[in-house]
Amino acid sequence: MNQELTIAFIGGGNMASALGSGLIGKRCGAHDVHVIDIEPKALQPWAEQGCSTATVPDDTLARHRIWVLAVKPQFMKEAVAALRPFLQPDTLVVSIAAGISAATLGRWLGRADEPWTRVVRAMPNTPSLIAAGATGLLAGSSVTDAEKAQVELLFKAVGELVWVQDDHAIDVVTSLSGSGPAYVFLFLESMIAAAVAQGMAPEQARRLALATVNGATQLAALSPEDLSVLRDRVTSKGGTTAAALQVLNERDFSGTIAAAMQAAATRAAELSREFS
Known part of the structure; x- marks a missing residue:
């Protein structure tokens, strides 16, 4: 166990639970985890594991080095204001809220003329809930390599991760892996509907479509060859x-996907400006 990996989750919902389940008993003990949520029902599963819980920030929060902000973006500014009195010089703040830039979060945690730079912005996706996620990470200027390694432990527990250099790159991550599961679900829906329209039973169509996408993804991940080569092997003249x-x-098709991803990235940038 890494005794320095003491974590507070602000917001105890699904994504926080996924991260916690990957850590507790593996990278840290339940006694190293503190969870704050305004809903007592959300805290019950955490308390049953042995984590400390609270409905409002208190001095317990100050004793945990890594804070994971897992509240909805529209509530983040208010939540951060309540957390600020408990910040310590070595507190590392990790935000998984979409649409809030690292710079904005830094100003909320610090001051306009002296923003808090011990911040990591993270963009996980929903497959993280089954430890099959993809996360983009952006480190603030004061985050050390050792702290980045601790953040990696947190997100490797729920899937793959990459570090990026700026908020624009996080917007691209949002358009790719953040929103990407929805594109895949739509593709699956369309394949299944087309097969059913051609006469296949819905359950059979679903099973084959899911297995096809899963198998193709695994083949692509395991093959050293380019995707174009794999595609050509399926395509007889x-x-x-x-x-x-x-x-x-x-x-x-390719242009439509590109346009869709650009729309997602543009909207992510717009949300960042709205929250700022």
Whole structure:
């Protein structure tokens, strides 16, 4: 156990629970974890594990080195104001709230002329709930390599991670892995609906579609070859796959995905400006 890995979750909902389940008993003990949530029901599962809990910040918070801000973005500024009195010189603040830039969070935690720079901004995605997530991370200027390693322990517990250099890159992460599961779900829905329209039973279509996407993803992850090579291996000249890909290309499938991701990144930047 790493005794320095003392963590406070501000907000005890699904994402915090996923992170906690990956850590407690593996990287830290339940006694190292403190959870604050205004809803007592949200605290009950944490308390049953042996974590300390509270409905409002108190001195217990000050004894935990890493704070994970897991409240909804629209409530973040108010939550941070309540947390500020308990900040310590070595407190590391990790935010998983979408749309709030590291600079804005730093001003809320510190002052306009002296922002808090011991901040990590994180963008996990919903597959993190089953330890199959993808997270983009951005470190503030005062975050040490040792602290980055501790943050990695936190997010490796729920999947893959990458470090990026600025808030713009986090917006791109949002458009790719943050929003990406929705694109995949829509793709699956469309494949299943098309198969059903061609006469397949819905449950059969669902099973085959899920297995196809899962298998293709695993093959891509394990293969050293480019995705284009893997695609070409499925595509025989004049065959069924070629006919399908011709339709997708004629309807600018790649361009549509690019436009969708640009729209997501643009909206993420707009949200950052609104919160700032």
